[in-house]
Amino acid sequence: MSLERGMISSRQVMFLVTNMIFATEIQFVPALLTMYAGQDAWVVVLIVTIVGFLFGVPIISLGLRFPGKTPVEYGMDLLGKWGGRALGIFLGLFFFYVAAVAVRELADHLVIAVMPQTPLVVFIALYVFAIAYGVYLGLEVFARVSEILYPVFLGTLMLGTIFLIPSLNLNLLKPVLTHSPLELLRGSLTLLAFYGEGLAILFLIPCMRRPEQAPGLNMKITLLLNIPLLVMVVMEVAMFGAMETSRILFPSFELVKMISVAGFFERMESFLLAFWVTTVCLKVALLYYTAMISFARSLNLRDYRPLVWPGAVSLTALAVLVFSDVTQAREFLARSWPLFGLSVEGGVPILLYSLALLRKKGVSWRGRQKK
């Protein structure tokens, strides 16, 4: 008796996608934003709130145009059988790569901040095991877990930042808007590249129990992402100043070090770091699931599960090899990632969507509603 096999609610999609974007964003974005936009970093967040929302519109309409189909399947409709398969393999590799980068980031951070003696590969293998276990159990399962963990994590983080308010120096936010539009644009592109990982929602829409709720998700996800990010960016700038924030490796981590509740709960950073790492795991689980689904669909497999454990071994290896150290990782995120990420995250949906419009494939969402 299966009541809703393989089906997730729009609430779960919201938390999955938000968690996926937020998990890496929170750790790297403040430093990158202040690097480009200084104390005006919060303006960039506001810009991206609007641009990101607009970015989400074609993605979600594309997903709704082909009900019950993953991008690989409608890629086959639009690009032909082999074109769709090539697209599927390409998307799978992209998500696989992003997953490896994310695993590497979390392991790097753990080794640097908490356990410098432990070899990197131990943490990578440990967490990849949990991720593969979750993906093996299925989308439904890790969707439920992210539905529990992400709100708790966000709540804890926001609650913690309340206790930082007394030590903020708002003068550090001045002068306002001194940076040129170009600098703001470069900052926005960096942030948007993280934001674009939300492309994975294309793989979630076919699994939604009520896909008609998807358009509303765009706004919810945008707000749920950007308000906490705005809070964190403003707090970091007001705490450390723009220059300092851009130099610190993990400014959010340094920020939560400052939390002190009643002189008793202090130095909560290990706790929040460990918590943050589990949300990164859920992020990677979604990316990894997406990659596995892409591969399975392209290779015409009925189930993606046989790929999970072998893939996990490759993921571990790739995560170990992908960067030589954390400086390289940050360089990658600052310089290469915006271009590389955005070209895929923007290119693929725009290509598919324009093809769908031109070749009049799929059913437009509005048209279906009228019927």
Added chain:
Amino acid sequence: MFRKPRRPKTMEERKQRQIDAKLEAPHPDSQELNIPFGLSLDDNLALFKNLFGNASDLLVREFSFGARQEIRVALVYIDGLSDTNSISEAILKPFVYRSLSDDKSPILPESAYPMIRDWLITFGSVKEAARINEVLDYVLTGCAALFIDGTSQVLIVVVKGWKARDVEEPKAEAFVRGPRDSFNETLRTNTALIRRRIKTPRLRFDTLKIGRMTKTDICVVYIHGLTDPALKDEVISRLKRIDTDGILESGYLEDFIKDNPWTPFSLLDRTERPDKVAGALLEGRVAIVIDTTPFALLVPAVFSEFLQAPEDYYESFDYIRAFRWLGLIIATFLPSVYVALSTYHQEMIPTGLVLSMAAGREGVPFPALVEALSMEISFDFLREAGARMPRSVGQAVGIIGALVLGQASVAAGIVSPIMVVIVSLAAVASFMIPNYSSSHAIRFIRFPFLLLAGAFGLPGIFWGILVLLLHLASLRSFGVPYLYPVAPGVPGEWKDVFFKAPRWMMDFRPSLLRARKIRRQAPGQMPGPPGGSSGEGDDPQIVSTGREKQG
């Protein structure tokens, strides 16, 4: 020429045949006894006695009746399972009276059986049986069988009655407020206790017999028209799949019908309280009541339910639900968090506390992990010893626990005092979980968490939480996600999870049970101040509810 019997072709088929042969061997009464009795009373009795191998509890009373004692009859029953009062009143006395009556006309052998059936026996429930295995089944469940010479029909009088425990207070579920009756070992008493609470003909008891030897009666209880029929069918089909020699307790069934057999968490709820069963039935669940045990099973069960006690619903204001969640967290994680903090993250502990901890740990020869593990293990030893020992010895176990493990080990410098505090606090918190069986799982998962904390500190604990949550989220109980209504989140139903909302707020039944009627009560019953002019002052008014209370 003899043709060889067809040889089993595949390995599976051969295995299946072997299994069948092994299972069939010790049960001669199933197939070969599916034959009718003969006409001769002596033959029938001899056959019957032979089946029992002259067991001393099989009572056979032979007598004759009629004006000239011309009809021979034998009464067969099992001593202790049948009610001797009813037997003498309803079976034996009528025969004696008939023999002593003024009607001296002889009874014809062919009219004896209908006469006895229709006239003589003054007991309510009478059945007929002709086949040996049928009669065996009846006699073994406590009925009396009446063999009559000259007919192969056997009259069955349902005079079941054995020494049963009274309906007492529940032993395993302690409480302050609430009804004090509990199930006992007799199925009928238990179903009656449920029926007394739910007085509708739509309350259904579907009965099955499971166990080749024990032939245990299993009652699947549900409310027709309210419970999802698919759920009820699933329960029955899972029960019917069971083929074993005996069901002695509901736990036997539990292992067979769980969705995921490899989990320490219990996927069914069990209770000995009829009020809890009635409450579950009204939510649209299915109860499984088993003969010979006071514990009924409730399906489906979700995780949050194990933190609910029936008493929560009887006390109007209750903050304890939230405390139970806290207790759950403390019971699971406190020792491991202590190990993680004292081993890896000393900076998180406030300075004053860390100094006193260091002072306490001075001279303790073990690392925190070993200290915690040994304390946890010895605590589990103590708990188990206390539970298994007779009560008088149990006290001694308690004293040993308090003195030796607590004080003496600290005085000897083996364990730091703060570790004793931590472990005892976790133990007390684990006792807060109202459901005994599910608290086993919580106690068990402390050990892997301790090892993770010892190896990786807080990241290890969170890794464990992630894997644990993934496991919990993958579980289902009869199709219902185990973490429901937290994940998949149904915030509307959290009013019965993290706190208990007043009764008038719970208008709907839990949605995932797919009850046919989702609405439980009329909306808008929040009590307000008395309206109109009648509520004034000290004027006593007789309020009639319009409905008579049944005793």
